[in-house]
Amino acid sequence: MIEFQSVTHAFDDVLVLDDVSLTIDDGEFVLLAGANGSGKTTLLRHCNGLLTPDSGAVRVDGTPVEDDLIAARSSVGMVFQHPRDQFVSATVGADVAFGPENLGLERDEIDRRVAAALAAVNMAGRGDDRIDALSGGEQSRVAIAGALAMEPTHLVLDEPFTGLDDPARRSVLERLASLAADGTGVLLATHDLRDVCELADRVIAMRDGRIVVDGPPANVLGDLDGLDVRVPSE
Amino acid sequence: MLTYEPDDTFAHRLDPRTKLAVQIGFAATALAHPTPRALFVLSALAGLVMAGAGVSLRRTLVAYRFALLVLALAPVLSGVTLGAPWFDRAAATASGLASYRVLLVLLVSAAYVRSTPVRDSRAAIQRTIPGKPGQLLGIGVALVFRFLPVLRGDLRTIREAMAARLGTERGAVDRASTIGMLGLSRAFDRADRLSLALQARCFAWNPTLPPLAFSRADYPVLVVAVVLACSAFI
Amino acid sequence: MATNQTSVERVDDAVVRSFARAAVLAALMGAAAVVGSIPIPFSPIPVSLGVLVIYLMGLYLGPVWGPASAGLYLTAGAVGLPVFANGASGIGVLVGDSAGYLWSYPIAAALIGLIVHRGTALRDLRSVRLPILVGALLAGTIVIYAMGTAYMAWLLEMEAWEAIAAGALPFIPGELLKIAAAVAIVRAGRITSVRP
Numbered sequence A: 001m002i003e004f005q006s007v008t009h010a011f012d013d014v015l016v017l018d019d020v021s022l023t024i025d026d027g028e029f030v031l032l033a034g035a036n037g038s039g040k041t042t043l044l045r046h047c048n049g050l051l052t053p054d055s056g057a058v059r060v061d062g063t064p065v066e067d068d069l070i071a072a073r074s075s076v077g078m079v080f081q082h083p084r085d086q087f088v089s090a091t092v093g094a095d096v097a098f099g100p101e102n103l104g105l106e107r108d109e110i111d112r113r114v115a116a117a118l119a120a121v122n123m124a125g126r127g128d129d130r131i132d133a134l135s136g137g138e139q140s141r142v143a144i145a146g147a148l149a150m151e152p153t154h155l156v157l158d159e160p161f162t163g164l165d166d167p168a169r170r171s172v173l174e175r176l177a178s179l180a181a182d183g184t185g186v187l188l189a190t191h192d193l194r195d196v197c198e199l200a201d202r203v204i205a206m207r208d209g210r211i212v213v214d215g216p217p218a219n220v221l222g223d224l225d226g227l228d229v230r231v232p233s234e
Numbered sequence B: 001m002l003t004y005e006p007d008d009t010f011a012h013r014l015d016p017r018t019k020l021a022v023q024i025g026f027a028a029t030a031l032a033h034p035t036p037r038a039l040f041v042l043s044a045l046a047g048l049v050m051a052g053a054g055v056s057l058r059r060t061l062v063a064y065r066f067a068l069l070v071l072a073l074a075p076v077l078s079g080v081t082l083g084a085p086w087f088d089r090a091a092a093t094a095s096g097l098a099s100y101r102v103l104l105v106l107l108v109s110a111a112y113v114r115s116t117p118v119r120d121s122r123a124a125i126q127r128t129i130p131g132k133p134g135q136l137l138g139i140g141v142a143l144v145f146r147f148l149p150v151l152r153g154d155l156r157t158i159r160e161a162m163a164a165r166l167g168t169e170r171g172a173v174d175r176a177s178t179i180g181m182l183g184l185s186r187a188f189d190r191a192d193r194l195s196l197a198l199q200a201r202c203f204a205w206n207p208t209l210p211p212l213a214f215s216r217a218d219y220p221v222l223v224v225a226v227v228l229a230c231s232a233f234i
Numbered sequence C: 001m002a003t004n005q006t007s008v009e010r011v012d013d014a015v016v017r018s019f020a021r022a023a024v025l026a027a028l029m030g031a032a033a034v035v036g037s038i039p040i041p042f043s044p045i046p047v048s049l050g051v052l053v054i055y056l057m058g059l060y061l062g063p064v065w066g067p068a069s070a071g072l073y074l075t076a077g078a079v080g081l082p083v084f085a086n087g088a089s090g091i092g093v094l095v096g097d098s099a100g101y102l103w104s105y106p107i108a109a110a111l112i113g114l115i116v117h118r119g120t121a122l123r124d125l126r127s128v129r130l131p132i133l134v135g136a137l138l139a140g141t142i143v144i145y146a147m148g149t150a151y152m153a154w155l156l157e158m159e160a161w162e163a164i165a166a167g168a169l170p171f172i173p174g175e176l177l178k179i180a181a182a183v184a185i186v187r188a189g190r191i192t193s194v195r196p
């Protein structure tokens, strides 16, 4: 469970998160929508302590994030925009192993997790492939596998579809749907809700650092006008 | 270009630490003994090393052609005098022998390069250099390997864009500073994204190290390395 | 959740940020060694931009992470990544004819960083006065060529003037050009060494 309690955050005196309170349960599939600059990225980076609140608190499974960063970062896996710059190794398997290695796990356990994470993103048996030889969609999926190998309860993705063509976008979405079906919570920031709404349990929308919409997709799609969000037609 | 090539030679099966030790021992004794007799023995040894790693002499010479140019020029420069006798045979010979030992060291290191994947070198660094420096150097080598093609692509794009906009007509300082500035800012953008990914994946000082183990073939080769290193002092 | 997390010694976030920049600049140095040369007028030798990256390491990473980045570059080349001039690699290059230049890089980056930042905390480069900036870059360049030619003379049993004639004089115009380029980059002020 990820909890925000009256979180504020300012950059250079500009308030970017303004009294944000929010609870995300395990297994929930949540979309985070909002125009560019509305504070989505800043909010996400509080979930695993990449940023700390100026006031208020963020808790993961009841523990304040800054009290145990390792626990927060292994419970909340995170994938950013531009997966190409997020790889630490030139080959797929070595890269996915990076997180579990940092946790100090036994080699057998690391190998098991790498295989499972690659299978979960439809890249089983591709461990020896060179990252540079992969397509954009495959790179996104390997970046997701890198987070999954930490066996997180939540997977947080910041605009993961940037630069992907439609088939690649669908291949990533399909994997997210199957992860969610297996019980991993997903928090996905995007301003393009066209084909993700049917997967989501809940849509949250931000404007100027505040949460202005929060509810099941069916109930809130009408409230997204003027937020610069692409919504499904019909 | 000289790089790692998958193969099944004797050298490919050795532990990277053994191969590093041989190179260091060889370089030490070659630098200490620029005498015809020592160089004769070392030439034979270099030949053995190259055969053991399946290194092609011709390709290696081509790869090191710029260094060879300097090595060939040195004896000429040393020999030429500004007055009678115009050419000093003794000085040229001494310089020639000195150059030749450098060639031998280059050939031996080519055997390491051809037979050792970056993954093994990283493991050797992390397991040999103690503490934090070893961890940063090991992961750092993996990162350089990962980002080298990406940044080459960046530099190429920058140069092509400059050429397309009549860049060849601009002053050399202007061109160098433009390439430098664009290259640096792109590199820093990538680095800042990379650092988020490293943090999110719990980058640690004490990870599970990559597997590496000496085999029976390593021990006699290690003895050779030690003998070589000791012979530098006689 | 993972097991034995209590024993994980996390690398501090500030260290991770500096380390990532150092690693990527080491790769930039390697990329510049292969694709980064530009022709200059009246000289048969094209200017490699490699040394420009050493200047940038000292200026933008400072006296600790600048040399760390240069050292990482040397390590990467030693173990076989094609990062040395013209794509060469191997430990042999680190004892070969140009080894003096290579080993001078961390020292030059440290020296430039120390002069410009006056300590280990990074200053805003826009506040550095021009004579200090140029002086730091000249000092770094002198270290590079002094070590480069001295080692070459010793290794190849050449006289000092022979090594200087072969290993320094032809490169002077190119070095001045790179110093001017580094100054222009700093003066443009678009890139910051101090992170928000």
Ligand SMILES: Nc1ncnc2c1ncn2[C@@H]1O[C@H](COP(=O)(O)OP(=O)(O)O)[C@@H](O)[C@H]1O
Pocket: A011, A012, A016, A034, A035, A036, A037, A038, A039, A040, A041, A042, A043, C196
């Ligand atoms: N590191 C930073 N320093 C200063 N301002 C920032 C920083 N990161 C984000 N901002 C500002 O915070 C606001 C919200 O940004 P962000 O959270 O990235 O929004 P979104 O992800 O919704 O586009 C923007 O106005 C942005 O300029």
Ligand SMILES: [Mg+2]
Pocket: A040, A041, A042, A158, A159
């Ligand atoms: Mg964003």
